[in-house]
Amino acid sequence: MLSDDTAHFGLEHHESSDDRTDEEALIDSDHERVDAGLLPHEFVHSWNGKFRRPAGLATGNYSDPMKGALLWVYEGLTEYLGEILTPRSGLSSTQDFLDSLAIEAASLDKEEGRTWRPLEDTAVAAQVLYASRSDYQDLRRSVDYYPEGTLIWLDADVTIRTLSQGSKSLDDFCKLWAGSPSTEPQVKPYEFEDVVRTLNSVQPYDWAKFLNDRLHSTAPHAPLDGIVNGGYRLEYTSERSDYQKNYEGVRKQADLWYSLGLVTKESGEIVDIHLNSPAFNAGLAPTSKIIAVNGREFSASGLRHAVADAVKATAPITLIVKDGEYYKTVAIDYHQGEKYPHVVRDTAKPDLLSDIIRAYSKP
Numbered sequence: 300m301l302s303d304d305t306a307h308f309g310l311e312h313h314e315s316s317d318d319r320t321d322e323e324a325l326i327d328s329d330h331e332r333v334d335a336g337l338l339p340h341e342f343v344h345s346w347n348g349k350f351r352r353p354a355g356l357a358t359g360n361y362s363d364p365m366k367g368a369l370l371w372v373y374e375g376l377t378e379y380l381g382e383i384l385t386p387r388s389g390l391s392s393t394q395d396f397l398d399s400l401a402i403e404a405a406s407l408d409k410e411e412g413r414t415w416r417p418l419e420d421t422a423v424a425a426q427v428l429y430a431s432r433s434d435y436q437d438l439r440r441s442v443d444y445y446p447e448g449t450l451i452w453l454d455a456d457v458t459i460r461t462l463s464q465g466s467k468s469l470d471d472f473c474k475l476w477a478g479s480p481s482t483e484p485q486v487k488p489y490e491f492e493d494v495v496r497t498l499n500s501v502q503p504y505d506w507a508k509f510l511n512d513r514l515h516s517t518a519p520h521a522p523l524d525g526i527v528n529g530g531y532r533l534e535y536t537s538e539r540s541d542y543q544k545n546y547e548g549v550r551k552q553a554d555l556w557y558s559l560g561l562v563t564k565e566s567g568e569i570v571d572i573h574l575n576s577p578a579f580n581a582g583l584a585p586t587s588k589i590i591a592v593n594g595r596e597f598s599a600s601g602l603r604h605a606v607a608d609a610v611k612a613t614a615p616i617t618l619i620v621k622d623g624e625y626y627k628t629v630a631i632d633y634h635q636g637e638k639y640p641h642v643v644r645d646t647a648k649p650d651l652l653s654d655i656i657r658a659y660s661k662p
Contacts, residue, residue, distance in 0.1 A: 350485065374448060434586060560575075
């Protein structure tokens, strides 16, 4: 469905999917670029999610509560496969894949909530987190088993390729996990031990420890080994990627998360605040609205220019903010310029990411 008047989502079924997005998503290049992964993701779900389903989610009636501890497989593996199938199928470019990966990796790597809430707990709490508000999501965490699932399964893919010297990959796991024989729609439940056993049948390794370390970690940084060992690294520069410009434009937001520590709507309303950031320390809070920047009416570009100009200034960035029915002036003493994430090539290591997203055949 293409409409601006309905909810936007993808909903998986055994032999089809229900996919809804913006009315101009297929004719507006910006929307098409940002939403290119929707159909690949839902396509994968026929196999991973509907056919292979965690035992805790394969309940026989509505009286038994669902248990989401394995959603990092149900959704996390699907998210990863959907993201790599998008460039493999020609729906996105290699650079867009890297830039999208940078946004995911950076947001998880700078997330305050990961020091108290392990990833598996975001899956267990899925029923609560799906409906949670956007404010202070940085501290609470959200349904992170989607994007962090990408990082974990990328790491697994890179590990298999490295240990097997390129003879095996996660594709081999997928063939065993959800491959032939083709059948009518059915459900084949699994437990954690089944995931480990299938990974070991592809490439012997201590996969139980590999997964548990990542699922139960409260380390301050995200698991970036798949990116690093895949021949790339996460960096921050003052320039937004073209993909991020499109992403912010489609979402109608201004993302200054890694500089001021906030995300705003185009209207100036603050969506969320990063804890211990310059914006947080200055007293800003979600749902308040920026009215003016350095004495000028708010605009997303004006806010970015103010951050860039502050590098050569000593005076703080001054905001007029509306909080409920009250107005106040807020000074943010920040002078380090704009910061945006990028995944860039590390030539000292083999380029496994390019192999992972390479098309298997010409269109």
